[in-house]
Amino acid sequence: MSKAIAKTGVVTAAGAMSGTSLDGVDVAVLRTDGHSITAFGRSAYRSYTLQERSMIAAGFGQWQGPNVEAAARVVEAAHLEILADFDQVDLIGFHGQTLAHAPRAQGTLQVGDGAMLAERLGVPVVWDFRSADVELGGEGAPLAPFFHHACARYIGTEEPVAFLNLGGVGNLTWVDPAVAEPHYEGALLAFDTGPANAPVNDLMLERLGLAYDKDGAVARGGTVETGALELFLAEPYFARMPPKSLDRNDFAEMIVLVRELSDADAAATLTAMCAAGVAEAMQHCPSPPSRVLVTGGGRQNPVLMQMLAVSLDCPVMPVEEVGLDGDMLEAQAFAYLAVRVARGMPTSCAGTTGVRAAVGGGTVSVPDGHSTKSA
Numbered sequence: 001m002s003k004a005i006a007k008t009g010v011v012t013a014a015g016a017m018s019g020t021s022l023d024g025v026d027v028a029v030l031r032t033d034g035h036s037i038t039a040f041g042r043s044a045y046r047s048y049t050l051q052e053r054s055m056i057a058a059g060f061g062q063w064q065g066p067n068v069e070a071a072a073r074v075v076e077a078a079h080l081e082i083l084a085d086f087d088q089v090d091l092i093g094f095h096g097q098t099l100a101h102a103p104r105a106q107g108t109l110q111v112g113d114g115a116m117l118a119e120r121l122g123v124p125v126v127w128d129f130r131s132a133d134v135e136l137g138g139e140g141a142p143l144a145p146f147f148h149h150a151c152a153r154y155i156g157t158e159e160p161v162a163f164l165n166l167g168g169v170g171n172l173t174w175v176d177p178a179v180a181e182p183h184y185e186g187a188l189l190a191f192d193t194g195p196a197n198a199p200v201n202d203l204m205l206e207r208l209g210l211a212y213d214k215d216g217a218v219a220r221g222g223t224v225e226t227g228a229l230e231l232f233l234a235e236p237y238f239a240r241m242p243p244k245s246l247d248r249n250d251f252a253e254m255i256v257l258v259r260e261l262s263d264a265d266a267a268a269t270l271t272a273m274c275a276a277g278v279a280e281a282m283q284h285c286p287s288p289p290s291r292v293l294v295t296g297g298g299r300q301n302p303v304l305m306q307m308l309a310v311s312l313d314c315p316v317m318p319v320e321e322v323g324l325d326g327d328m329l330e331a332q333a334f335a336y337l338a339v340r341v342a343r344g345m346p347t348s349c350a351g352t353t354g355v356r357a358a359v360g361g362g363t364v365s366v367p368d369g370h371s372t373k374s375a
Contacts, residue, residue, distance in 0.1 A: 020168025166298025194277025
């Protein structure tokens, strides 16, 4: 296969995503010209072992040092393993693993060497998607909104719609599909809603040795502690106007708020905090969305989905109900963004990250060792 990336026409890209919920690596193939979605391709998943999760988690909140280096090795090895079977694509979008995110201070850190992956896999790799946005005053997150805009047009919706991703952190994208391009004014508003699965996952691991609360089984047997929920909603983050973003551990004190509760009550309360953060976020939408399409692992938690249905004023449904894949939407997003970066197109704008001007963030590395940073 040629190492050159075609500058026009439809290409085949694979996106790889390792999120803060630490479940594993998702890879998904997408055919696109960087504007419209032409077709969705195959996907694959490689779970992290408990030991691998522990090694990555040890690097959370750190910017350098042995824990960061060890986490990077785990992330790179997992991606090499799963991506070795995707050698027929034109390029790969490699998100890496976020360990620290403080856009108004140190910046943002995603570990994983995209240049090394390009050399080992023999395929061009687009990576380091967030740094350019942060350098221009943006939050560096969320980055999936441009893809959400393409998805809204792909499914043929004509009214404003919201995509809600419930990974380790929750993020919301309000989309007006009537606006032709995602970086045009009024097309998008996106921001992090608050913690999502991460606090519940941490609770399950700490108390029960489980990776997550499967089907909300633990939370279902509990009662929400309203005092803890009120303290959570008093956090200044919820009063900030979007765009805004969070680090995975920005709300680490949530665990402290439920420390004295039973397992079931603690899980129910943390789940309710996620739903309450989303309800607060909906007040920032430019107009009420016609529906909320939920992606990420949280959509598989019926307790959380019921809490959202009760607290929001519009239909709430998993993205599968409109023909999309909620397990792979984030990976597909980085396939889409990789094509845009390779073609010099913007991947974020004021409405998504607060960046001063629309920017295409990323580095393109080809197998001969050459890398080019997008502007």
